[in-house]
Amino acid sequence: MNTLLEEFKTPLGTIPFDRLSNKDYLPAITSAIANAKKTVDEIVNNPETPSFENTIVALERSDEQVNLVSNVFFNLNSAETNEEMQEIAKEISPMLSEYSNDILLNEVLFHRIKTVWQQREQFQLDTESFTLLEKTYKSFTRNGANLSVEDKAQLREIDKEKSKLSLEFGEHVLKETNEYFLEITDEKDLEGLPEGIVEAAKIAAQERKKENSWVFTLDAPSYIPFMTYLKNRSLRKELFKVFGSRAAKGDQNDNQAIVKKIVQLRHQRSQLLGYATHAHFVLEERMAQSPEKVGEFLSQLLEYAKPAAQKDLEEVSAYAQQLDGLNELQRWDFAYYSEKLKKEKYQIDDEILKPYFQLENVIEGVFQVASKLYGLKFKTREDIPVYHKDVTAYEVSDDNGKYIGVFYADFFPRKGKRNGAWMTLYKGQKKVNAEDKRPHISIVCNFTKPTATKPSLLTFNEVLTLFHEFGHALHGLLADGTYESLSGTNVYWDFVELPSQVLENWVYEKECLDLFARHYQTGEKIPETLVERIKESATFLEGYQTLRQLSFGMLDMAYHTQNPENIENVIDFELETLKETELFPKVEGSNVSCAFSHIFHGGYSSGYYSYKWAEVLDADAFEYFTEKGIFNREVADKFKKYVLSAGGREHPMELYKKFRGKEPSIQALLKRSGLVKA
Incomplete structure (x- = not known):
């Protein structure tokens, strides 16, 4: 018998990781899919x-076994994989796609669903059940069932072509990123770089059989520190220009034609389904609801961010002039001088902060926050099977x-x-015959391991990461829905980051830090002055950073809210779209669109705005906590009831208004970011 298909006779019905082997997965998914099809x-x-x-409801329950087996497999394929599992994934992924398509293309099934939808009034459904009905019906119609x-045949062709082009787009960016490297042979040219980055560059050189040299690439862990710390200006310029022109050089890796084609296909698909534009199609299932609302949101933020960004640029320019006599600050100078200015201004860095953030204390701290807000207790259970000795299981x-x-x-x-770092679930929460099936949730991070002489000490950013992922975990753990597909983190994309991002706010509060931020050698609590400097430095150059994010959001919306026939040339279209957010002189050959993987290769098309949207939500929500006290149980109970436990049972704007008493406003974010006076 297959371990994954048996009833789990383990503590709390947990996954029997200690009994799983690679040979279980393929037969288990094959059998689960067959059972689901039978249902x-x-x-x-x-x-x-x-x-x-x-x-x-019968359709909702039909794939419970498929969900369980695929959750276990894909979670382990990310957290504890090997070559054999990666090969199995290549077989399982198409099987799941085919299974999902078989359901969405089943005309008789859709006819039954449509009948229920058309007679919805007579069923007297509660809000959650109505949401499930609407979501089920829409999942078919948005895939062409009507x-x-x-x-239908045309839609399939469009989808096939679209996914092929999206794959090509990603491959071109990857090729352009991987094939280039910058070799430095003179050690003097490394001035300014942190020791760890120099060591990594040495290893990169050895991997390429380059002796007595250092190699830098366009991968973020190499590129970002290079631009931030390297003193040599001409080398910064060289790497910047190569990075900025990826997939936009008119050669075989050029993405300009692909961008135009993807945008055209998305528009055609949306029109075929009866939507004005791709953005209208996407935003129908987002909290923001419409392109008009997103446009208004981006414009409102732009009004405050642009003057603040200009001030930021003036400050960094003046500093570069005073430090090195630089007359005109260019794009490749910005990260370098802003980092130097930040250090000088706030005198704060990871080495000063890390001793206060021992991993065990931070975990204890996040548990205490969950206890104070939501009354939760976490108890280590050594009898629960885990998939690696480094994993801890809690009840x-x-x-x-x-x-x-x-x-x-x-x-x-x-x-x-x-x-x-990510949060995931092995078992989602649901109610079956009045029995509440509770969730099994996991968070996965990559923090420095303790050594024989030193515990695991986190950077401030890693502390934020832990709180962020734990916020997602609370959303999963506190779920209280009837249907698994609407429970926990199964919410609209521009709402899912609220529970995670809101929890990050506690890390800036002394009252919270005092629960866990103690020096690992002396036991001294983190000093007030350090906390103040952390808070101040968090809003450093916030105007500039906000403007940059807005420019990406505006470019995304520009591509997806108009007839693509207006786009003759990708480079000109981008320049025209971004002229309002551009503060630097144009860099010849540079182009964002051709490597804008979020929207042309990932799933963020008409969705890039959601990064800022989530910040507006979390600032507005946290303001409510600060008004009443950051550990106020009354506010926490409302947040739990209308956000953490509610999942996707009704429209997120309705849920948010029930929690907050009003729609979110950008004012709290503007204050927190220092874009308006608090």
Whole structure:
């Protein structure tokens, strides 16, 4: 029998990681898909009149086994993978796509769903059930279920072409990023770079069989420190120009034609489905709701960010002039001089802060925050199986000792684990026959491991990362929905970052830091003066950074809110679109669009605005806490009820208004960012 298909006889029904092997996955997913298809066939062939229960709820429950098996497999493929698993992934991914397409293209099934949708009034559904019905119906219509046979065929062609081009776009950017390197042979040219970066450049040179030299690449861990710390201006300029012209040089890796084609296909697809533009199609399922609302949001922020950005630029220019007699600050100078100015102004860096942030204390701190706000208790359970010895499993309960869920923490880098930090779930929360099935949630990070002589000490950014991911974990753990597809973090994309980003705010508060920020050698609490400097430095150059983010959001919306036939030339179109946000002289050959992977290769098209949108939400929400006290249980209870526990049961704007008593306003973010006087 397959371990993944049996009932788990483990503490709290946790995944039996200790009994899993690679040979389980493919048979388990094959069997789970077959079972799900059988259930769908039963729904389709049900002789009874279609109803909410026998069609919508039955479909919702049909893929529970598929979800469980694919969650376990893909989570481990990110956190504890090997070559064999990566090969299995290549087989499983297309199987899941095909399974999902089979359902979305099942005309008889859609006919039943449409019947329920058309008779929705007579079912007297509560808000959550109505949301499930609408979401199910829309998932079919947004994939062309209402189209004629000819139009359906055209939609499939568009989708095929679109995904091929998106893949090509990504490959071109990757090629341009990977094929280039800058070799430095004179040690004097490395002046300013931190020791760790020089060592990494030495290793990169050795990997390329380059003796007595240092190699820098266009990958972020090499490129960003190079631009930030390297004193040699002409080398900064050289690397900057290569980075800025990726996939825009008119050669075989050029993405200009691909950008135009992707934008055209998206427009055609949206029109076929009855939407004015691609942005209208995407934003129908976002908290922001419409391109007009997003445009207004970006314009409002621009009004405050632009003058602040100009002031930031003047300050950095004056500093560069005073320090090095630089007459005209260029783009490749900005990161270098702003970093120097920041150091001088705030006299704060990671080496000063790290001793106060021992990992064990920070974990204890985040648990205390969860306890003070939501009454949660985290108890280590050594009897719960884990997939690696570095992983810790906790049982989570509330004030009254009621079981809330399982929480896994996986904090250290290792071979077979991808970079970065993320939250994920092994089991989602749902209610079946009045029984509340509780969630199993995990957060995965890559912090420095402790050594025999030194504990794991976090940078301030890593502390923010831990709080951020833990905010997502709370959203999953406190879920209280009936249907798994609407529970926990299953919410609109521009709402999902609210629980994570809002929790970061506590890290800037002395009252919170005093719970855990103690010097690992002396036990001294973090001094007030350091906390003040952290807060001040957090808004350094906020005007400039905001303007930069707005420019990406505006470019994204410009591509997706008009008829693409207006776009004759990608480079000219970009220049025209960004003239309002441009503060530097034009750099010949540079272009954002051709390497704008977020919108042409990732899933952010018509969605880049959501980075700033989430900041507006979290600043506005946290302002409510600061008005009443950052550990005020009354506000925390409302946040739990209307945000953390509510999942996607109704429109996020409605939920937010129930929590806050009003729509979010940009004022709290403007104050926090220092763009207006607090």
